[in-house]
Amino acid sequence: MRCIKWLWASVAGLLAGCTSLVLPGLAGLAGVEAASLGNTPAGAASTWSEYKLRAARRIHAANPGETFSGPLPDPLQSIPVLEVRLNRDGSVQNIVVLRTPRQSPETVQMAIRAIRRAAPFEPVGHLPRPWQFSETFLYNESLKFQLRTLAEAP
Known part of the structure; x- marks a missing residue:
């Protein structure tokens, strides 16, 4: 389970740098609030x-x-x-x-x-x-x- 969370956190980090996609399911995994990946x-x-x-x-x-x-x-x-x-x-x-x-x-x-x-x-x-x-x-x-x-x- 810990490995899956790490994987999703890594994916969220990569996506935050290159897209404005909002991924609500990842909000708690990488300290990212679902509000704003790239829209800020x-x-x-x-x-x-x-x-x-x-x-x-x-x-x-x-x-x-x-x-x-x-x-x-x-x-x-x-x-x-x-x-x-x-x-x-x-x-x-x-x-x-x-x-x-x-x-x-x-x-x-x-x-x-x-x-x-x-x-x-x-x-x-x-x-x-x-x-x-x-x-x-x-x-x-x-x-x-x-x-x-x-x-x-x-």
Whole structure:
């Protein structure tokens, strides 16, 4: 079985370099999301995972006075979770609150403002629908945040 996965991963790698063929069955084998083998504009994120990481970096960079670095405190003061829905051009269509914290509920509006300051994001027309990503804001007691996407990034 391991040999078959390796073979399919190799085939997917070869095809990614020479065609725009989409092979949905290979998505998990070679780290290739089925969205875009060859259809990605130069320099654009080719997967939603890469897009979310770039968006998180953009949010962080657009809000230097509202972020903190270093280890996460235990416990965190507040953890709002937002879903950002995008238009084809990367502009924000809508922001949906997925989790409102009981402590410091004002952090929801703070997080929404942080996203709006970072917008617009990169165009998403080449990625599969729905054009959206979620982000978890990790607030400390000083109401400064880290983004879960960046806290988990290698």
